[in-house]
Amino acid sequence: MTVYRPPARKRLTQDERRAVYERCNGHCAYCGFELETMHQLHVDHVIPMEFYELYEVEGYDLDSMDNFLPACCSCNIYKHTYRLEKFRAAIERMPDVLQRDAATFRHAVRFGMVEIKQHPVVFYFEATGVDVPSLHWDAEIEKKYRTGEQK
Numbered sequence: 001m002t003v004y005r006p007p008a009r010k011r012l013t014q015d016e017r018r019a020v021y022e023r024c025n026g027h028c029a030y031c032g033f034e035l036e037t038m039h040q041l042h043v044d045h046v047i048p049m050e051f052y053e054l055y056e057v058e059g060y061d062l063d064s065m066d067n068f069l070p071a072c073c074s075c076n077i078y079k080h081t082y083r084l085e086k087f088r089a090a091i092e093r094m095p096d097v098l099q100r101d102a103a104t105f106r107h108a109v110r111f112g113m114v115e116i117k118q119h120p121v122v123f124y125f126e127a128t129g130v131d132v133p134s135l136h137w138d139a140e141i142e143k144k145y146r147t148g149e150q151k
C-alpha cells in the first residue's frame with residue numbers, strides 16, 4: 001500500500017513573502033492582529049496541504065500564491081490542518097472549552113470579570129473583502145461533483 005504524502009512545501013522568495021504580507025495590509029487574515037514586521041508573518045495554506053492530491057487532480061496547486069494568506073503565529077498554530085469552516089467552528093467553541101477546562105476562567109466569569117459574548121466569527125480577510133482564489137476552487141469542485149460531470 002502506498003501512503004500519499006504531499007510534496008515538500010515550496011520555499012517562498014522574499015518578494016512572495018512580501019506579497020503575502022501585503023495581502024491583508026500587514027494584518028493576520030484571520031484575527032486581524034497587526035503583524036508589525038515580516039518576521040511575524042506566518043504563511044498559511046488556506047486549504048491545507050493534506051488535500052493537495054485531490055486539488056492537483058483538478059488542476060489546482062495548493063502550494064501557490066492563490067492559496068496563501070498571512071497569519072499570526074497563534075492563528076497559524078491553532079488552524080494547523082483545519083479547513084476554514086472547521087477553524088471557524090473551533091474558535092466559536094472557545095468559550096465552551098474555556099468554561100470546561102479553565103477554572104480561573106470560570107471563576108472570572110462568576111465574578112463578572114470576564115463576559116462571554118458568543119457570536120459568529122467573521123475572519124479579517126472576509127470583513128475587509130480580500131479575495132482568496134483557492135476558496136473559489138472549492139465551489140468549482142463541489143459544483144462539478146454534485147452535477148456528476150466527469151473530466
Ligand SMILES: [Zn+2]
Nearest residue numbers: 028031072075
Ligand atoms: Zn491571527
